Amino acid sequence: MKQLSHIWNTLMHYNAMAIFVYVVQAKSFTKAAKELSLPLSTLSRKITELEKSLETKLLTRTTRSVELTDIGKIYYQHCREGVASFNFANQTLRQHRSTEQGQLHISVPPNLAEPLFLPIVKTFQSRYKQAKVNVSISERLLNFDDDNLDLSFRVAPPENHNHVVVSLLKYRHILIGAPSYLAIKSPIKKPNDLKKHSLIGFGFHNKPELIWRFQNGKKNYEHSFSPNLSINDYMSVLEAAKLGMGLAEAPSILCTEKIDAGDIVKLLPSWHFPEITLFAVHQGSQRLSRLARLFLDLCKDQFQIKRYELTNR
Template sequence: MQWQGISEFVAVAETKSFTLAAKQLSISTAQVSRQINQLESRLSVKLFYRTTRKVSLTDIGKSYYQQCRAILDALNTAEQTVTNLHHTPQGQLKLSAPIAYGESHLAPLINDFCLLYPELTVELWLTNRTVDLTDEKVDLSIRLGSLIDSTMMAKKLRDRNLFLCASPDYLAKYSTPQTLAELKRHNCLLGSLDHWRFQNRKLTVHGSLKCNNGYALLDAALKGIGIVQLPDYYVQPYLQSGELIALLPSHQPKDEGIWAIYPHNRHLPSKVRLLLDYLDQYLMQR
């Protein structure tokens, strides 16, 4: 009796809709409503304010939701622990990553991971927006650079370096900048921001091309259009071949992290733990 209506109550509290809760639980809206009514009757309290347009928790409902959510999380953790001990990874694994980095580095590794664990269904979303892991039910997200404070767990997979560089043809024509101040006289190829980052400062720069795609900026730099600042995984081969020249190395910013972000869970599902270990091992080689 004490368990009846708990799942329905939590689903309504989180979706703020009886209809959406029913869809999430794969039952009828009438069944959700009936379970909530019985739960309120058993507890002798009102858990929700209901109008034709809105469903919201009462103060008592908010307190009860926190307790019920913790109970369901503990139950899920217990079930995942048992599953991890006795089964190979299976089910759906959903992750997200920035577009360019995902295309060049992550997607090939994910394809290899799929070959290792064919019982998994992997859903990889490449997007440059910040994904809400909880709302969008994402198991793991790859983030680049500095992290904002959150309740999520974070694991650094590797470092990335930003390089300022230009082609030999561009430098022969317009000279090689020796100071940050001299960059204001050069054609600076910009991404989505209007500044570049250096060791101790940000510098606003200007140029004839702005594009939110690193490969497009790389192509422009290789063709001698201007100077570019890009992460190592774009430019390293061209720096080694001499097609690009690194500039102002003494001002190069500190290394940044490439991170795996995932929800806090004392017992990670085996599919997430295995993917984390796999990426940790193989991203270091790229």
């Protein structure tokens, strides 16, 4: 029992040492607490407990700064080396395991897996044959820890400012219609003409009215409407437009093949929907496995190669 208690106290001591290093490097209790996602009171208590256990004052605190005492400077040098060695050991182990084999879990928004990510996953697994990839398609923003997630691909940046956000691709939605529909309906030459047409909207049953926002240089136009057909899936929106059920807006990256095949036509090319950014989000380089880093680098390369094809429709 005494041995177990000693081990537990030692682990707590190591934890306090790491917090001490972060406080010194941040030169602020408040900044360190934010970096570590800890309550300020908890962080302050850990440092106090560390000083009490060492029977030594390590830090001199003022309202504006944190300074090391003379003995604190010596202690900090040893702690810094220890924490750096610990982080390096963890990173080396993760890289070794991920290089040989490993599980990669990514989340992607609905409708983007097939046109964007599955081809990249195929290329990735052809290069790293022992890599297993789990793709979660979800409108919900998954939690990195609770969902055991490595990378999250999103069209909205996260609220957690401690996460690393990488901009991968910018694209727009476009206005589309089928030749069969356009052949029997009045021409559409300006956004105001939308009032004369049946419209297919991306939406949910509890959102009866939608707004399409257009821009042409300095000109702006908003079209509020209740859609004739509302679907909460863009692939189905695209198929409904192809069937001639009305005009629709859809991500340009989903429309490439159908435009090339002549199934749909891009309308109002001078008027643009707002730009959308696809982000990759992760928890920082220290928590990013080599497998996840390799996948992210491949995404950057592939999106750069296909940028014109994906965004100029």
